[in-house]
Amino acid sequence: MQTRYLKIYEFIIAIILTSCGGGGDDSPTEPEIFIPTASELSLPANDEVCLTGVSVNDSQATVAFSWQAATNVDSYNVEVKNLTSGQVNTFASATEATNITLNKGEPYSWQVISTSSSTTETAESAIWKFYLAGDGVVNYAPFMAEALVPAVGTTVTATSSKVTLSWQGADVDNDIKNYEVFFGTATPPTTSLGVTTDTFLEVDVTANTIYYWRVKTTDEEANCSISEIFEFKVN
Template sequence: MKILKYITILFFSSALLVSCGGGSSDETPVDPIVPVVLDPNEATLVFPEDNTECNEGVVNANDSSKSTVTFEWTNSENTDSYEIKVKNLETGSITTASSTTNQKAISINRGSPYEWYVISLVNGTSSTATSETWSFYNQGQGIENYAPFPAIAISPLRGSTISNTSTTTTLEWSTSDVDDDIISYEILFDTIETPTTSLGVTEDTTLEVTISPGNIYYWMVITKDSFGNTSNSELFEFRVE
C-alpha cells in the first residue's frame, strides 16, 4: 500500500507541473508576414514626341519667353509616383518635377532644345525604373529652321577606359534634326579639357583617331545644318590604359 500511495502522489505532482507550465515548450513562434514590394516597371513616353517640334505649349502670360508644356507618358505597373527630368540642351540646366499621375505641366524656355525622361517610383523600395530619353524643340516665335540637336557619344562612352590594343580608336556619335537637314560634323579632339584641335569636317558619324596609352582624351562634336545653324555637343572624355 505504501508503494501505491507513492506512485499516486508522483503522478499528481507531474500533472500539476504540466498544467502550471503555460503550454508545451515545443510551440514555434510565428514570424510576422512581410509584404512583398514588386519593383516598378518603366513608363513609355508619349508627348512631346522624340525628334519633333513641340508646338502645343501655352505661352506664359507673365513671361513670353517661356511656355507651359504638358508632358505625358503611359502608366507603368507597380508604380506609386513618377519623377520627370527635363534637360535644356543649350544650358545644361535640369528641371525635376514629381507626379502621381501620367502627366505633368512644366514651364520651359521657348525656342530651345530639350531632352526628357521619366523615373518610376514605388513606396517601400529604393528600386526605380527609367524610361527612354526623348529629345524635342520647344516652339519659339518666328523660328523657321531649328538647329540640330547636340550630338550624343556612342563610342567610346563618356568616362570609359579602353585598352591600348591599337594605336587608333573610332569615335562614334549620333544626332538628329527636326528639319532633317544636317550637312556636316566638325570634331574637336585633344588631351586638354577644352579641346581646340579640329580634326576637320565630315559627313559621317564616325571618325578614326590616333591614341596612346596613359592619356585622357576629350572630344566634342559641332553639328551643322543647311541653314548654317550649329549645335555643340557636351564634352566627352575617355581614358586609354
C-alpha cells in the same frame, strides 16, 4: 508523500511549458516588396519638331507631358533636360500627366522615373527628344550630337595606337553643315581636331589613359550646339 507532490508539481510545470511553447513560428513575415516598372511615354512625341505648347509669354510656353501608367508606383519624376544648356529639371507627379513651362526655341529631352514608397529601387523610361518652337522661328539649332563609338564610359583596345570616334547628329531642318571635335585628356577638352562633314574621326591615343571628347554641330544658318562631354579609357 513528498515524492507524490513533487511529481504533481513537475506535471503542472510540463503542461505550462507545453502550452506556452508555441505551436509553430509566429514571427511576423517580411512584407513583399514590389519593384516599380517603367512607363511608356506618350506626349510630346519623340523627335517632335513643331511643338508649340500653350504660349505663356514671348519666351515661354507650357508643354503637356503624358505617359502610360506603370505598376507598383506611388509617384513619378519627370526629368526634362535642355539640350543646349545641359540643365536638368525634375518635376514630381502623382498622375500620368503634368504640365511644365519651358523656354521657347530650345531642344529638350525627357524621361519618366517610376518610384515607390516601399523601395528605393526605381524604373526609368526611354528618353525622348523634342523641339519647343519659338515665335517666328524659321530655322532651328541642331540637336546635340550623341556618341556612338566608343560608348561613353567604356574601356577600349587601341589598334596601332589609334581609336575611331563616331557620333550621330540630328537637325529638324536637315541642314547640318559640319562638325568640330574637341579631344584630350583634360575635361572639358579644349583641343580642336578641326572641322569635318563626316560623323567619324580617327585619333591618336596612349595606353592606360582616360580621354574626353565632345562635338560641336553647326548648321547652314550658323546655328550650333555643343554635345555633352564623352569619355573612354584605353587599356
